[in-house]
Amino acid sequence: MLELRQGADGKSSAGRLNSGFAGDTLNAAIYAKRVNPELEVSFLSGIGKDPYSQGFVEFCQQEFLNTELLLRSKTANLGIYAIDVDDKGERSFYYWRKDSAATQVIQLVNEYWINHELHAPTMVFFSGLSLGILSDDDKQSLLNLIQYFKTQGSQVAFDPNYRARMWSSKAHTVTWLTKAYVLSDVILPGLDEHQALFGHNSAQDVADYMQSLGNKELIVKCGLDGVLAFEPYGQVHHQAFNPAPVQVDSTAAGDSFAGTYLATRLANHSVAQAIKQADSVARFVVQHPGAIVETSIFNAFLAKEMG
Template identity: 45%
Template sequence: MKSILAIGECMMELIEKSDSLLNRSFAGDTYNALVYAKRYNPQTDCRYFTAVGGDATSKTMLSAWKKHNLNTDCALVSTSVTIGIYAISTDDTGERSFSYWRSQSAATQMMRLMPLPELINKIGQVDIAFFSGISLGILSDEDKGLLLELTKRLQENGTKIAFDPNYRPAMWNGPEHAIHWLELAYQHCDIALPGIEEHELLLGHTSPIKIMQYCQSLGAKEIIVKCGNDGTFVYECGELIAHQAFVAAPVQIDSTAAGDSFAGTYLAARNIGCDIETALIDACSVAREVVQHKGAILDIDVYEAINTYAKRNQLLI
């Protein structure tokens, strides 16, 4: 059975429904990606390495993961803290704002809850391990180093490491701090999924070629450069393999999980042997649908209608 491990944080999401009502769900960048990886190929063993609390809310979140058929065996439990929370507010113009309560969440402790050798044994053999700049950003610098050591050890054991910088300025002590750790992450990855906006902001890179050359110089082999209206470019060993032009969704309601759904779909497709062009087409198709709906995770009936891999192979989701 093929397997994917996602590393990061899933939080409780609160969305205003009215002045006195909040809707609760669970979301996070690598978690969202893992859900879409599982949706794309239900036969893939999708595991999530994170930390949760031992409280009722954490248990409710674990139950939600299981409803998506995710493997929770790698979710460590903290006895002292619980999960992070974020709230989304929308003003009269539709502009959204976010408030976070995550600085002391269980996931920020995930590298300290189990010695590294034991953690590696717990994770076991896995085909792809995926983490992001947010996975790093929530950790202390010491724990960032431990996470990168984990990816290095997994890579030495045959795992392909995938990394999406997913740069969030508020998570870093300035651009130099972010660049330092993102460069180390690129050095530990086989598959990189950078975006042109974050690279231009941090490093002044304004073309997919520049980004590819930079990532390749640090060690990445398969590089997927997301360039907004210019589409997405995929390079392998320095050669352009595929380009998917940007096709706007008929309507854009919520772009929150567009990049997450793209990453999860692309990695799931590549993991089961799809070629780069097929993986890119399918990932763009899912992301285009996701932005047309509220929330990070599409309803299953909506997803089934667009899962081209399932249609090609007559799979049941």
């Protein structure tokens, strides 16, 4: 999506906003590629034929993402969202994405599939926002597509990334998140989301619920209580909360965590190692404005971190 945001000082200048490109799964894809450059990371979405859509393609290519599956709509354009960040770095989102090209992604995939093969990736990552922008019929079609990939050998990872305004009710949300959970192998919820939707009051409550849905690798983000990891046989790791020295913008905290965690796991590192790396990246990202930290700044951090 096209992102509109305030300046680095938290204010717009003479009524002007900075622009860029971002979105939860896009942010995760970018950080995954940056952390593990050997990964081939493809991004699937619907875009338009407008200049901003072309700019989006070029932006993804600059981040070394495979753009073959950025499918162009003939009738719709790139979605837009704006971020308002308060003096504590907490953000509010405002969206203009109804009828955007991304909402047509299932139709575009079906058209693409007529003349092209869709090869199963090593892992598919999607989110509650991926589902939330779609009609219920298209939600089911997306899950069917992911199920197809899974039968071809793909792992499935999911972050609920709950935004109440995208759903008609809590019951509606729970229905679709549960379907996604059943399908997924790796799940990265926040405890606050599960408190709001399922009445879960602890990470163990979330783990017990996921266990009832099948064997899962579960990473529960618990705010001040840190991050807890569970596998079918119980809790396997606890990463204590380590706050950033200053929080400028929390927009991509969860996205950078997810992308880094998954990329690190795909590099055959342990759950504990992946959480440590993901926590470090997210802690760094929130100290900078916008969802995507400037490449040279991030690479310098990563070189120091890995060194």
